[in-house]
Amino acid sequence: xxxxxxxxxxxxFSGALFLMLSGELVxxxxxxxxxxxxxxxxxxxxxxxxxxxxxxxxxxxxxxxGPVANALPxxxxxxxxxxxxxMTLFLLILLYRTYAQTRTLNTRRTEFLSExxxxxxxxxxxxxxPS
Amino acid sequence: xxLKPPETEAVPDCCxxxxxxxxxxxxxxxxxxxxxxxxxxxxxxTAQWAWVPSLDLNLAFRLDGLSLLxxxxxxxxxxxxxxxxxxxxxxxxxxGRFFVFLHAFMTAMLGIVFADNLLLMFICWEATTVLSFLxxxxxxxxxxxRENARQALxxxxxxxxxxxxxxxxxxxxxxxxxxxLLGDSRDLIQTHALYPAVFICFLVGAMxxxxxxxxxxxxxxxxxAPTPISAFLHAATMVKAGIYLLMxxxxxxxxxxxxxxxxxLVGGTTALWGAVxxxxxxxxxxxxxxxxxxxxxxxxxxxxxxxxxxLTAATTFLMVHALYKAALFLAVGSIxxxxxxxxxxxLGGLMxxxxxxxxxxxxxxxxxxxxxxxxxxxxxxIMYAGALxxxxxxxxxxxxxxxxxxxxxxxxxxxxxxxxxxxxxAHLKHTWETPWTMRIGPAFMGLLGIVFGIxxxxxxxxxxxxxxxxxxxxxxxxxxxxxxxxxxxxxxSVVTLTSGxxxxxxxxxxxxxxxxxxxxxxxxTPGLYQSGLxxxxxxxxxxxxxxxxxxxxxxxSVIVLTLVLLTGSVWLPHAxxxxxxxxxxxxxxxxxxxxxxxxxxxxxxxxxxxxxxIGGLGGVGGGVALIFLVFGAPDIxxxxxxxxxxxxxxxxxxxxxxxxxxxxxxxGTPSRMRTLRNAILSxxxxxxxxxxxxxxxxxxxxxxxxxxxxxxxYLSAHGRNIVxxxxxxxxxxxxxxxxxxxxxxxxxxxxxIRRPFGQKRAP
Numbered sequence: 001x002x003x004x005x006x007x008x009x010x011x012x013f014s015g016a017l018f019l020m021l022s023g024e025l026v027x028x029x030x031x032x033x034x035x036x037x038x039x040x041x042x043x044x045x046x047x048x049x050x051x052x053x054x055x056x057x058x059x060x061x062x063x064x065x066g067p068v069a070n071a072l073p074x075x076x077x078x079x080x081x082x083x084x085x086x087m088t089l090f091l092l093i094l095l096y097r098t099y100a101q102t103r104t105l106n107t108r109r110t111e112f113l114s115e116x117x118x119x120x121x122x123x124x125x126x127x128x129x130p131s
Numbered sequence: 132x133x134l135k136p137p138e139t140e141a142v143p144d145c146c147x148x149x150x151x152x153x154x155x156x157x158x159x160x161x162x163x164x165x166x167x168x169x170x171x172x173x174x175x176x177t178a179q180w181a182w183v184p185s186l187d188l189n190l191a192f193r194l195d196g197l198s199l200l201x202x203x204x205x206x207x208x209x210x211x212x213x214x215x216x217x218x219x220x221x222x223x224x225x226x227g228r229f230f231v232f233l234h235a236f237m238t239a240m241l242g243i244v245f246a247d248n249l250l251l252m253f254i255c256w257e258a259t260t261v262l263s264f265l266x267x268x269x270x271x272x273x274x275x276x277r278e279n280a281r282q283a284l285x286x287x288x289x290x291x292x293x294x295x296x297x298x299x300x301x302x303x304x305x306x307x308x309x310x311x312l313l314g315d316s317r318d319l320i321q322t323h324a325l326y327p328a329v330f331i332c333f334l335v336g337a338m339x340x341x342x343x344x345x346x347x348x349x350x351x352x353x354x355x356a357p358t359p360i361s362a363f364l365h366a367a368t369m370v371k372a373g374i375y376l377l378m379x380x381x382x383x384x385x386x387x388x389x390x391x392x393x394x395x396l397v398g399g400t401t402a403l404w405g406a407v408x409x410x411x412x413x414x415x416x417x418x419x420x421x422x423x424x425x426x427x428x429x430x431x432x433x434x435x436x437x438x439x440x441x442l443t444a445a446t447t448f449l450m451v452h453a454l455y456k457a458a459l460f461l462a463v464g465s466i467x468x469x470x471x472x473x474x475x476x477x478l479g480g481l482m483x484x485x486x487x488x489x490x491x492x493x494x495x496x497x498x499x500x501x502x503x504x505x506x507x508x509x510x511x512x513i514m515y516a517g518a519l520x521x522x523x524x525x526x527x528x529x530x531x532x533x534x535x536x537x538x539x540x541x542x543x544x545x546x547x548x549x550x551x552x553x554x555x556x557a558h559l560k561h562t563w564e565t566p567w568t569m570r571i572g573p574a575f576m577g578l579l580g581i582v583f584g585i586x587x588x589x590x591x592x593x594x595x596x597x598x599x600x601x602x603x604x605x606x607x608x609x610x611x612x613x614x615x616x617x618x619x620x621x622x623x624s625v626v627t628l629t630s631g632x633x634x635x636x637x638x639x640x641x642x643x644x645x646x647x648x649x650x651x652x653x654x655x656t657p658g659l660y661q662s663g664l665x666x667x668x669x670x671x672x673x674x675x676x677x678x679x680x681x682x683x684x685x686x687x688s689v690i691v692l693t694l695v696l697l698t699g700s701v702w703l704p705h706a707x708x709x710x711x712x713x714x715x716x717x718x719x720x721x722x723x724x725x726x727x728x729x730x731x732x733x734x735x736x737x738x739x740x741x742x743x744x745i746g747g748l749g750g751v752g753g754g755v756a757l758i759f760l761v762f763g764a765p766d767i768x769x770x771x772x773x774x775x776x777x778x779x780x781x782x783x784x785x786x787x788x789x790x791x792x793x794x795x796x797x798x799g800t801p802s803r804m805r806t807l808r809n810a811i812l813s814x815x816x817x818x819x820x821x822x823x824x825x826x827x828x829x830x831x832x833x834x835x836x837x838x839x840x841x842x843x844x845y846l847s848a849h850g851r852n853i854v855x856x857x858x859x860x861x862x863x864x865x866x867x868x869x870x871x872x873x874x875x876x877x878x879x880x881x882x883x884i885r886r887p888f889g890q891k892r893a894p
Contacts, residue, residue: 001721002824002825002828003825003828004721004722004725005721005725005758005824006821006824006825006828007725007821008725008728008729009820009821009824010817010818010820010821010822010824011729011732011817011821012728012729012732012751012817013813013816013817013820013821014813014814014816014817014818015732015733015735015736015813015817016813017687017691017809017812017813017816017817018736018809018810018813019735019736020687021684021687021688021691021809021812021813022684022806022809023682023683023684023805024792024793026741026786026789026792027744027792028683029782030735030744030748033748033751033752033778033782034732034735034748034751037751037752037755038820040755040767040771041755041758042820042824044758044759044762044764045824045827045828046824046827046828047832048828048832049721049762050762050763051718051761051762051763052763053763054763054764054765054766055763055841055852055853055854056851056852056853057844057845057851057852057853058851059851061845062845062846063841063842063845064841064853068763068841068853069762069763069764070832070834070837071837071840071841071844071853071854071857072836072837072840072857074764074766074767074854075854075857075858075862077759077764077767078766078767078770078854078858079858079865079866079869081767081770081771081774082770082774082869082873083869083872083873084774085774085777085778085873086872086873086876086877087872087876088778088781088782089778089781089876089877089880090876090879090880092781092782092785093785093879093880093883093884094883095785095789096785096788096789096883096884097883097884097886099788099789099790105789105790106793107682107683107684108682108684
């Protein structure tokens with residue numbers, strides 16, 4: 001079962017990288033989200049799969065009764081999901097800002113590569129509004 | 132535009148803080164004087180503190196005759212240079228910085244001569260390199276000063292790396308890092324297979340620092356430093372560091388045929404080159420710089436010998452040179468300061484205007500030319516004796532010394548006669564003597580040249596003999612006399628003075644000849660340095676253009692390619708043994724979920740419209756959540772579902788404001804090729820990831836951590852949900868970090884949205 005999930009993760013990786021390499025920023029974000037899912041699954045697989053109860057302790061005992069799923073990777077993934085979410089949001093805002101500034105989302109376009117346009121106007125604005 | 136200072140505000144004639152800081156070199160000089168009698172009697176003071184013992188790097192210091200001599204020269208020159216500079220630099224906007232650099236430089240130089248640990252010496256050595264960069268480029272608003280400072284830094288810095296290499300070779304061969312212990316292994320080192328390499332490394336270090344041909348060119352250019360600095364660098368510090376290194380290593384590496392022949396050759400070439408070039412320029416400072424080259428060459432030449440006579444010659448001349456060179460530099464600085472020029476063609480007749488400076492220069496130049504009764508005369512006598520006592524090519528050494536000395540005599544005459552004698556030009560009518568702070572240094576050191584010249588026996592007993600004994604095993608008594616009797620050295624002295632006079636007489640013709648000959652040289656090291664630097668910068672720019680080209684796709688491609696090639700090439704051959712054919716056991720519903728996730732991912736990848744892609748993303752997220760649920764992880768399944776929903780809402784919100792996606796394959800071959808290349812790259816990366824995970828799960832799992840959490844979750848942290856307990860208790864710092872990431876991302880995001888958008892300018 002682990003090997004099957006590993007295959008799934010590998011394929012998700014390929015898809016995510018393919019989107020990120022395309023040079024178009026919307027696709028890059030989609031690829032980034034896919035990559036986040038793939039990485040979470042990777043950690044999960046590395047902690048082994050078990051078709052058993054969740055890692056909880058019953059009301060009476062002090063340790064789990066019977067075998068439970070591996071708790072450690074779950075804790076790591078919880079953290080990773082939240083951080084991935086924050087990063088995705090930040091990326092989306094950057095995307096929005098980039099488009100507002102350059103009027104394109106294709107990194108191969110020349111407008112995208114000319115750095116001066118955005119910088120100049122920004123510094124001009126700051127001069128006008130020193131606050 | 133700079134505002135001119137009001138006319139009423141006179142430029143201060145002295146920088147008080149700078150003047151008081153002369154107490155530092157003075158105090159150090161006093162301390163050395165306290166130790167002097169005992170060191171002259173053969174005592175050695177040592178002190179040691181551990182610094183990084185595992186690297187053999189200790190704060191080990193040692194005061195013997197040689198370090199004492201250098202220490203006295205450094206602190207005395209430092210003292211007079213500081214006093215001098217307090218007037219010279221008065222009114223300069225950065226004079227506070229100047230004195231800090233100056234004293235830091237002096238301390239680093241003292242560190243070199245007192246260090247008893249090779250690595251410690253290297254650290255001080257590099258400190259002088261960096262500080263000399265700051266000092267030479269002190270007038271950093273001048274492009275020329277910056278250029279020359281960089282040149283000095285690159286040349287001496289590269290030499291410093293050679294020195295380090297030599298030290299590490301010595302260390303790797305198993306020898307101690309303590310300088311004073313190294314002498315005991317002399318025979319072992321000199322027969323060691325690494326000896327030539329060690330020798331070359333140390334030699335290159337010394338040659339770059341001490342301006343030996345072919346690394347000499349930085350030294351005349353370092354004249355863009357303020358004159359007190361030039362005096363300090365040339366007479367007592369920086370360039371003498373290489374000479375000190377050669378002296379210190381003489382008992383360890385010296386005396387072999389390789390050592391003797393190389394040093395005699397290098398030193399001889401430098402001496403002759405410097406002496407000849409000194410006739411050329413009209414800038415007094417530049418002339419002095421070339422005479423420094425000559426002196427350094429002569430010193431190296433004598434260090435090539437291994438008899439007491441040669442080494443005594445080197446040590447004596449070191450002192451002679453330090454005295455007259457410091458005096459001359461300071462005096463030239465005074466001329467420059469008072470008249471605004473140091474061009475020989477514009478100067479003349481200053482004797483009546485600057486009498487004391489004239490006297491100081493007269494003392495220094497007569498010592499430089501080697502007139503009887505001056506210290507330089509003693510130096511010259513012992514130089515001829517030393518050259519004749521060289522074991523390798525004594526005639527070559529004597530010839531070089533003779534020609535260099537004759538040229539020096541002529542240069543000394545030029546420096547003394549041209550600016551001070553003859554008619555006073557009209558534009559110098561209002562020139563007056565300098566303040567006392569700028570007179571005391573040249574005067575005192577010029578005077579010492581006579582005092583030492585009259586009582587050479589005292590000098591040889593108390594300074595030169597202890598110094599030579601410190602780096603030569605023979606305890607042959609060294610005595611210098613005012614008059615050695617009529618012998619070959621005296622005869623050579625007469626020849627020197629005569630030919631010097633002839634050269635002075637023919638100086639215009641010679642100058643023209645030298646200029647023409649120098650221009651005809653078809654390859655020069657300054658030229659090589661310049662073209663090398665240009666090419667280096669060009670290559671760096673080209674590499675940057677390729678690697679840092681600003682294209683996201685290319686950056687990512689490089690990263691992925693590295694993953695595939697490096698990890699893949701090492702890992703994939705082993706992967707075949709570990710990775711088994713996936714066996715389907717367990718819940719079949721999971722297999723269905725995998726297929727669902729992959730299908731949804733395929734929708735995202737191939738989507739032509741954003742809505743389809745967003746739907747696909749939702750499918751992937753939901754499928755992954757279900758996979759978590761199936762395998763006993765309801766907590767993360769819940770989180771995943773929540774986060775996935777939020778992500779999709781935000782993606783949709785933002786995408787509403789963005790243009791539709793462009794098709795992934797535009798018509799045209801380049802786009803098609805690029806897509807194919809990307810597909811191959813990402814497929815390769817996916818394969819590497821798949822085999823890596825398969826390899827991981829093929830190994831037995833260490834559940835130690837998990838077992839710890841399971842047993843302690845309730846007993847220690849009183850929580851029944853183990854995952855939650857890990858997050859908020861055992862690994863709560865991780866969770867704090869996670870919260871910080873969210874806050875930072877939100878903060879940055881808010882500012883990015885709220886910042887006003889600029890309108891695009893028309894190009």
